[in-house]
Amino acid sequence: MDADYDAIIIGAGHNGLVAAVVLASSGWKVLVVEANDSPGGALLSGEVTLPGYVHDLFATNLNLFLGSRFFTEYSGQLAERGFTYRTSSFPYANAFPDRRWLGVSTNLEDTLERLRRHHPDDAKGWSELYELFQRVSKALFTLYGSPIPSLDLLRSFALAARSLGKQGMLELFQLLSSSPRELVDTYLVTEEAKVLIASWGLHLDFGPDVSGGAVFPFLEAFSDMQVGMSVAEGGASRLVSALCSLITDKGGEILLGAEARRVIVKDGRAAGIELVDGRILLADKAVIANVAPTALVGGLVDPEELPGQLLGELRRYRYGPATMMIHLALSDPVPWAGGDELGKFAYVHLAPYLDDLARTYADALAGRLPREPLLVVGQTSAVDPSRAPGDAQVLWIQVRALPSKIRSDPEGQLDGYEWDNAAEAFADRVLKKLESHAPGITDIVQDREVLSPSDLERYNRNLVGGDSITGSMHLRQNFVFRPSPRLSRYKTPIDNLFIVGAGTWPGAGLNAASGYLAAHSLVMREKLIGTSKHLSKYLSFARRG
Ligand SMILES: Cc1cc2nc3c(=O)[nH]c(=O)nc-3n(C[C@H](O)[C@H](O)[C@H](O)COP(=O)(O)OP(=O)(O)OC[C@H]3O[C@@H](n4cnc5c(N)ncnc54)[C@H](O)[C@@H]3O)c2cc1C
Structure with missing residues (x-):
């Protein structure tokens, strides 16, 4: 049977939409299926109280989104489609x-003056933390935007080591392993200044005493101080609409109210999906699931198709x-x-x-x-x-x-x-x-x-138990462990089946990262295959000639 699409994306969360944009921009015929009547997943606005109140x-x-590689590439096209912030x-x-x-x-001197009035040592500690941020943030943001594991990552690690030196690298590792409390206790003196940073930890699931929990609040606190905080003008759904227009303008399709029941696997390869209404949709290059990791073993994929160890790892995946x-x-x-x-x-x-x-x-x-x-x-x-x-x-x-x-x-x-x-x-x-x-x-x-x-989970099944970050971000579920080393770089053991979203590296937030990185690697893989086909054709022609 001929495939209907090059790629089918399950779930119109921002990562699913971003993946669709990247693939459609490279000429792929894409379809996004979304269980809800509106796209966007956890990115949605509406007049839910009174008319006129959005x-x-x-x-x-939107800070993570605006700082993403995806936004750097597509900001102009999103603006043309009505997205402003x-x-x-x-x-x-x-x-x-x-x-x-x-x-x-964003005015450093004003911030320091407020802290100084509160306690001079807090202003001093804040300045030292900001200096640390300036030294290590480039390395950390590069890590955040790279697939894991990857050559890109090794390269940026080597660059970081060269620019930071031995002392700087030690400082970086100490930061990476600290809890929020350990970090703020080292630099700040008053409870008020300490909680200014530590509160950010709970935006993920880093309570003050969670090892490895210091990096996120540290980066958020100081990057916000640098860039301020942004929201979509007129509502978050304006960004979603712009993403959807980008997809359809490039020939892609979006099917709303369409829940994927299962991924169809033939000879170890994902061939398409079946919707709950029984419709079968086929794709010959990729099925990309923007779902919670446990959904893979919760019915979306026949357990017979997955290795036993992976099944065990996914069943042990923890929500926050x-x-x-x-x-x-x-x-x-x-x-x-x-x-x-x-x-x-x-x-x-x-x-x-x-x-x-x-x-x-x-x-x-x-x-x-x-x-x-x-x-x-x-x-x-x-x-x-x-x-x-x-x-x-x-x-x-x-x-x-x-x-x-x-x-x-x-x-x-x-x-x-x-x-x-x-x-x-x-x-x-x-x-x-x-x-x-x-x-x-x-x-x-x-x-x-x-x-x-419960409302959160009812609206978006990826928010399991109302967990806004689709799975704990503690070290045991972060980096290469998100959601499992067997699913790193968004691949699954089933050919052509990929998983993206908050449950994959680099995790929760509007970072547009997993959707972008997965789609980008598919496009690159296709280019590589195309080039090697051309090359072998040329070589056999040359040999004959
Ligand atoms: C209350 C709340 C506040 C947040 N605040 C911020 C914030 O201010 N800034 C920030 O950066 N991050 C914030 N986050 C986190 C961020 O919103 C999420 O991490 C991010 O949106 C996850 O995106 P995603 O691409 O993984 O998909 P999701 O947003 O989880 O969307 C997945 C989509 O897939 C659909 N789907 C799932 N299974 C199927 C299926 N079988 N068939 C069809 N469709 C399916 C779902 O219906 C959903 O629409 C917040 C999250 C929440 C819940």
């Missing part, structure tokens, strides 16, 4: 119970704590106790301190609702005022490090509840915490939308 339902901070030069702050706060802006989203439509800006200036920051973390983060993280793993949940208060309207009419605002509140399943509740009211029944009551507690930092905020809430961990 909320980013899940991801909002807004950048805040006040990326993040932390607020504390006594009305104090600390904030980081859950996330909950609360979207507020506000009639006015947030009445921060710490003053109006706090209203300028794209994110305000409310933890309050490092020990609270550690307790919250341990509680999440043990199934306990936290006493002090970490709130990431995203002031989207401060970055992109077009999201709500007049002085009104949309507020994006992410509650990180929650238990996927609630076993116990310190207040004794929600013990053993399912998230579907507990979400609204827990959201009330979250708003109470916010009210203590912003007295009067509950009076200006015009509407709210609460998305519990």
